[in-house]
Amino acid sequence: MLWGDHESMSLSGYDSLIASLIPGYTSLARLSVSLLAASPMAQARGASVLVAGCGSGAELLAARQLRPDWHLTALDPSQDMLAMARDKLQAPPGDQQAMGPIQWVQGTVEDLTGEPAFDGAMAVLVMQGLPDDGSKRRFLSSLCQSLRPGAQVVLVDQMLPERSSIEQQLITARQVFQRSEREGTLSDASKILGEVHPLSLSRLAGLLEVTGFSDPFPVFRALDYEGFLVQRLS
Numbered sequence: 001m002l003w004g005d006h007e008s009m010s011l012s013g014y015d016s017l018i019a020s021l022i023p024g025y026t027s028l029a030r031l032s033v034s035l036l037a038a039s040p041m042a043q044a045r046g047a048s049v050l051v052a053g054c055g056s057g058a059e060l061l062a063a064r065q066l067r068p069d070w071h072l073t074a075l076d077p078s079q080d081m082l083a084m085a086r087d088k089l090q091a092p093p094g095d096q097q098a099m100g101p102i103q104w105v106q107g108t109v110e111d112l113t114g115e116p117a118f119d120g121a122m123a124v125l126v127m128q129g130l131p132d133d134g135s136k137r138r139f140l141s142s143l144c145q146s147l148r149p150g151a152q153v154v155l156v157d158q159m160l161p162e163r164s165s166i167e168q169q170l171i172t173a174r175q176v177f178q179r180s181e182r183e184g185t186l187s188d189a190s191k192i193l194g195e196v197h198p199l200s201l202s203r204l205a206g207l208l209e210v211t212g213f214s215d216p217f218p219v220f221r222a223l224d225y226e227g228f229l230v231q232r233l234s
Contacts, residue, residue, distance in 0.1 A: 024222030029058035039152040042120030053126035057085030071100040128157035140211040156227035
């Protein structure tokens with residue numbers, strides 16, 4: 001996850017704050033892992049799964065609980081976020097023996113090199129932080145190249161509503177939600193969540209097509225936050 005000002009924040013404080021700003025956030029990690037665990041490739045025992053923009057480790061923790069056999073790669077450009085995720089994933093030494101390994105990587109998807117290695121991936125609240133100036137396309141292209149053909153990805157981001165009759169209502173409802181869930185102003189939320197660059201569904205579908213993915217299949221919606229399941233085409 002790509003967030004704004006998270007330095008000097010405790011793990012519990014960070015998770016609680018993000019949950020108060022993102023509608024449906026407390027279910028996102030478990031939902032994402034459940035979807036991927038049911039996919040044709042990642043359902044195999046010992047599957048290799050990428051968590052792109054792992055943030056404080058919510059998806060990693062859910063994966064450990066639901067699919068401890070997975071071989072996980074935790075990727076994030078922020079050393080602070082990786083440190084938070086490591087703390088969250090601490091387990092008694094005896095428990096580690098039954099779990100697949102976690103590879104911790106500081107960097108971005110574009111930094112990944114080599115042959116396609118992953119049977120599935122999750123990118124939750126990551127792409128929304130990238131401007132649509134070629135950055136989103138590079139992210140998706142690099143993500144696609146890191147996956148084995150047929151592998152699926154769970155994408156969740158803030159989107160631009162396209163149902164014109166209620167578009168502004170959804171946006172306003174999110175603003176009301178963020179105000180009512182915590183003290184402070186919307187500018188405070190922007191500092192924490194970072195700058196957001198939402199896409200329309202049609203634009204997302206176009207980017208997925210040119211980078212080697214299938215059409216997005218909707219799996220989650222909470223106000224203007226939406227989740228999709230996509231697959232790398234052969």
